[in-house]
Amino acid sequence: METTKLYKFKLFILLILLLTIQLSAEEADTPDPAIPSIVIEGEREEEFIPLQTTAGSKTEVPVEEIPQSVSILGKEEMEQRGVQKVDEALRYTPGVLAQPFGSDSDTDWIYIRGFDATQNGKYLDGLQLFSYGFAGFITDTYMIEEVEVLRGPASVLYGGASAGGLINVKSKRANGQNFYNVDTGITSDLNGYVGFDIGHRFSDLSPWSFRFTGRIKGGETQTEYADNFRTTLGGSLLYDPDENTSLEIYSSWQYDNQRHETGFLPYEGTVVESPNGGYIPRDLYINEPDEDTFEGQQASFGYSLEHRLNDTVRLVSNTRWFYTERYEYGPYLYGWNAAQDALNRLNFAHDTSAHLAETDNQVLLSFDTASVEHNLMTGLTYQFYHLDHWQATGDASDLDPNDPVYGSDLPALYDPYTDETITMNKVGVYLQDQLKFGDGWIFTANGRYDSAWTDRNDRREPSAWVTPNSYTSREGALSGRAGLAYTFNSGFTPYTSVSRFFEPQIGTDAAGEALGAQTGEQYEAGVKFVPSWIDAFVTLSVFDVTRRNSSYSMQDNDGTWWMGTHGEVRNQGIELEIKAKPVSGLTLAGGLTLQKQRITENENSDFVGKQPTLIPAVAASFTPYYTFEEGWVKGLSLGGGVRYQGKTYADNENELEIPAYTVLDLGVHYRLAHWNFSLNVTNLLDTVYVVGEENAMNYGEGRSILLRVQTSY
Numbered sequence: 001m002e003t004t005k006l007y008k009f010k011l012f013i014l015l016i017l018l019l020t021i022q023l024s025a026e027e028a029d030t031p032d033p034a035i036p037s038i039v040i041e042g043e044r045e046e047e048f049i050p051l052q053t054t055a056g057s058k059t060e061v062p063v064e065e066i067p068q069s070v071s072i073l074g075k076e077e078m079e080q081r082g083v084q085k086v087d088e089a090l091r092y093t094p095g096v097l098a099q100p101f102g103s104d105s106d107t108d109w110i111y112i113r114g115f116d117a118t119q120n121g122k123y124l125d126g127l128q129l130f131s132y133g134f135a136g137f138i139t140d141t142y143m144i145e146e147v148e149v150l151r152g153p154a155s156v157l158y159g160g161a162s163a164g165g166l167i168n169v170k171s172k173r174a175n176g177q178n179f180y181n182v183d184t185g186i187t188s189d190l191n192g193y194v195g196f197d198i199g200h201r202f203s204d205l206s207p208w209s210f211r212f213t214g215r216i217k218g219g220e221t222q223t224e225y226a227d228n229f230r231t232t233l234g235g236s237l238l239y240d241p242d243e244n245t246s247l248e249i250y251s252s253w254q255y256d257n258q259r260h261e262t263g264f265l266p267y268e269g270t271v272v273e274s275p276n277g278g279y280i281p282r283d284l285y286i287n288e289p290d291e292d293t294f295e296g297q298q299a300s301f302g303y304s305l306e307h308r309l310n311d312t313v314r315l316v317s318n319t320r321w322f323y324t325e326r327y328e329y330g331p332y333l334y335g336w337n338a339a340q341d342a343l344n345r346l347n348f349a350h351d352t353s354a355h356l357a358e359t360d361n362q363v364l365l366s367f368d369t370a371s372v373e374h375n376l377m378t379g380l381t382y383q384f385y386h387l388d389h390w391q392a393t394g395d396a397s398d399l400d401p402n403d404p405v406y407g408s409d410l411p412a413l414y415d416p417y418t419d420e421t422i423t424m425n426k427v428g429v430y431l432q433d434q435l436k437f438g439d440g441w442i443f444t445a446n447g448r449y450d451s452a453w454t455d456r457n458d459r460r461e462p463s464a465w466v467t468p469n470s471y472t473s474r475e476g477a478l479s480g481r482a483g484l485a486y487t488f489n490s491g492f493t494p495y496t497s498v499s500r501f502f503e504p505q506i507g508t509d510a511a512g513e514a515l516g517a518q519t520g521e522q523y524e525a526g527v528k529f530v531p532s533w534i535d536a537f538v539t540l541s542v543f544d545v546t547r548r549n550s551s552y553s554m555q556d557n558d559g560t561w562w563m564g565t566h567g568e569v570r571n572q573g574i575e576l577e578i579k580a581k582p583v584s585g586l587t588l589a590g591g592l593t594l595q596k597q598r599i600t601e602n603e604n605s606d607f608v609g610k611q612p613t614l615i616p617a618v619a620a621s622f623t624p625y626y627t628f629e630e631g632w633v634k635g636l637s638l639g640g641g642v643r644y645q646g647k648t649y650a651d652n653e654n655e656l657e658i659p660a661y662t663v664l665d666l667g668v669h670y671r672l673a674h675w676n677f678s679l680n681v682t683n684l685l686d687t688v689y690v691v692g693e694e695n696a697m698n699y700g701e702g703r704s705i706l707l708r709v710q711t712s713y
Helices: 004-029 075-081
Strands: 070-073 096-098 110-112 122-124 144-151 165-171 179-187 191-201 208-220 227-242 245-258 293-308 313-337 342-369 372-395 418-437 441-458 471-486 492-503 518-529 535-555 561-581 586-601 618-627 636-645 661-672 675-682 690-693 696-699 704-712
Touching: 075 144, 075 586, 075 618, 075 636, 075 661, 110 165, 179 208, 441 492
Parallel strands: 122 165
Antiparallel strands: 070 144, 096 110, 144 165, 179 191, 179 704, 191 208, 208 227, 227 245, 245 293, 293 313, 313 342, 342 372, 372 418, 418 441, 441 471, 471 492, 492 518, 518 535, 535 561, 561 586, 586 618, 618 636, 636 661, 661 675, 675 704, 690 696
């Protein structure tokens, strides 16, 4: 039986639908010739306000035609803020919780609509960057052009995506243009980089062009002793003999070597005073300088092929192989040794490698039946994921946070508590039809079936305390989405949609059993506004998403981690996003998130009705920038931003509260001919704030200054 709140929410969506029908009928009866139709003109500034997206339909369509909420961060906006990480780029995006554990140089932590999208909600050029455990993929922001955020379930299109939504990063690819860019920068921590981006068509009449991009980056961080080094390279070769055919072959390589800047700090000593009084210093290094190791490599190779047979049929194929390997060694924290007024440490190591191969093949048909325009897409996907890893812990000495002493010997590690290979195969078939009719109506219908099978080979030796558990599991399910919208001549597009999702999981729970798939549904309604008389885009949406069998990680008092599952988690909320250029030279961006996420079912009754860890009920942001276009200050841009996050909880019982915080950022840019000089200050007032969850807390990024010089030809 439906709850009263769910009934009211569905009634609200129904009222929006009825209102849309009524208004569309009135508009059809009384057309107003003074109101022009929506035309996306070529001179519209689409870098700051991109109006085309692929995230919500797998084909490039106007944002207002997607029956879900979509955000797009273009190149101009990321340049304004001096973005250096993907999760950093999303700090101002409504509905997105970025960097929930603070700044982490080896992982882009992202939650969308209250659900973790870090491992299964990140996509690169439309193909998933699925990861598990420490086998993460990270995309350097110098290698990307744009970031799309699709809020709400998307497994009906992509198969196994996060319940809250996904981000799709578009990489720099060959485009037939000739250009030469060099970019260099350095931070106040003395962490600098040099990057280059070169594109060239072989000749004016040649169908071949290439692009080669790379960056070397490294130096100190805000944490004592911690440093990092990265080299990343990417290249692509484009063959486009005519407007009907294009083939692009691409590859990338990245190498990382660093000492860890973050750690698992306890709640006591960060949010509240430690057991013996005082707070942990913000720049405390928790590892051993001579032993701390993080080394990783990743590489990819793929192709993208598109061919138009005629005005009706288009064929698309995207295939990519990705490989990553990481090795880490050194202590981490697990709470206080109150008697010694010191932090407990465990030594830890892992050696991880993973292969990820995926292909997505589509047939797109455009045709009319009677007075209905169809854009039909059908596709077949296959994904292969193979993980090989071991993890082990050992003893390590305690650490006094106020007088840390390093250099103690680290004893040998215990036998691995994890030593396994996991292989997952997924096959999906999908169908989408976008129907346009009635001079403004847009109906989108999606269906998909996925089958996933997972094999685990537990390589641990049997003992009195170890029982190896190898298994094979197989699951399959249907996903669906139906959305209805109406585009008014005034630029308003009300929409409503309902979707069902399926999200396979790999891994085991505390009992060693396979984690089952996560399933659920979402109801969403809203309005999008793309006026013809001003460069602007506005989205207002309300949503109700429920996920079942949600997995979460917990840390015991001895420092070990294990997986558990919530019976059901539900999130209801409102999101508002505005991007506009109201007058020449001025850009404005703002966002607001109001949400109520609750654990609605769980075997632990203390969790039921409570707000999950990390997730704030309120978040807001505002970013103004102004560029002078005349006089002696022509080319100067001034701006910044303010971002607010409401209080959160460090535990699922909601007994440990983490205060809200507000952070100010600043940006100054000066463009002169082919040169661009910029100064970005993150956390201008050096506000001290804490994020995370119990035994996995961290300080937010302190004041950081980035000075850049760029030249383009």
